[in-house]
Amino acid sequence: MERGFKVTSFLSTFVNKVDRKGRVSVPAPFRAALSEASYQGVIAYPSLADSAIDAFGRAMLEDLNQRRLDKTMADGEFEQALLGTDNMIDTIMAMAHELPFDGEGRILLPTLLAEAAGITDRAAFVGRGTRFQIWAPETFEKHQLDAVTSLRTRLRENGNGT
Amino acid sequence: MERGFKVTSFLSTFVNKVDRKGRVSVPAPFRAALSEASYQGVIAYPSLADSAIDAFGRAMLEDLNQRRLDKTMADGEFEQALLGTDNMIDTIMAMAHELPFDGEGRILLPTLLAEAAGITDRAAFVGRGTRFQIWAPETFEKHQLDAVTSLRTRLRENGNGT
DNA sequence: TGACAAACCATGAAATCCCATGATAACCCA
DNA sequence: TGGGTTATCATGGGATTTCATGGTTTGTCA
DSSP: OOOSSOOOOBOSEEEEEBOTTSEEEOOHHHHHHTTTSSSOEEEEEEOSSSSSEEEEOHHHHHHHHHHHHHHHHHTTOHHHHHHOOSOHHHHHHHHOEEEEOOTTSEEEOOHHHHHHHTOSSEEEEEEEBTEEEEEOHHHHHHHHHHHHHHHHHHHHHHSOOO | OOOSSOSOOBOSEEEEEBOTTSEEEOOHHHHHHHTTSSSOEEEEEEOSSSSSEEEEOHHHHHHHHHHHHHHHHHTTOHHHHHHOOSOHHHHHHHHOEEEEOOTTSEEEOOHHHHHHHTOSSEEEEEEOBSSEEEEOHHHHHHHHHHHHHHHHHHHHHHOOOO
16 A cells, blocks of 8 residues: 555653653654654644553654545545544544654643643653554553453463454 | 645644634644745635634635636536536635734634634634634534544444544 | 724743753773 | 773753733724
């Protein structure tokens, strides 16, 4: 499948401090994955599935909108482009924040996002392949433990982890 | 497909005050997205789908008109192109207001538009990717909550997050 | 000449930039 | 391979700029 951007990879988990001003360092490896992008920063919004923040590079966002726009335009459905029937992308656009890096590679966590994820003084950056998440460390630890346990159980029962 | 403007110009939600004269600051990030246009301001009209104001830059308007023309010409519908039968784009053009920025990046909300959206003293600027909307904050909050809730439900049922 | 809109100017709060520091990890050479 | 040196990186705080907001004055059209 043709994609308009390079597939970046986010791996592993890093816990960083949130300072008094609400700033957090994005882990250097994550920044490196985005270093070639024209926009230096990340797009973030409250995860729909977890009590966390979902994030990725701007390229991913452009791709999403481009696809939608191309589709409606190709069908001659300009009206769709104007009406914006309330689909997922529209809803996410409204919640999404553009978080540019400062000179030191930090981002400023918007209060709304921090609260949605229950983040106060520390933030866990969790790699998820093409995107990553930001959790309150304690919340993530529990979540991860549950995930691992249920995977192990399933493996033992089915001998199959898919 | 080549397009003359960036696909994702408007992101996130900003709530600003409407002063006694009916002026509101357009969020700086939105202004930045329009900064290269020759016309410094926005096009706005009452949304046909929501209780809100729909808005975008001139580039979008011209793009739409161009596309419509291309399509009708391609279909051999010259008559339509000339006569301009009453389609959605025509209807919208008739309702649309041109709202120029003042020196500080504010626009003056026409009473008609403000009333249509139920806006009084505060206005929520909601990014929708290629365009944006202006809502009464309370109305939008409800609307967004509904959208997110139904998305979450759908996610849980389908197990499909794309 | 009166009402309204546009340009102009002022201000406080918040975001951004810039520099400093300590800790850790990578490196290099004997 | 060990031990010291250097580079990277997370973190903190102060200085500076941006930005939203409010008011005043000037211009314009009915």
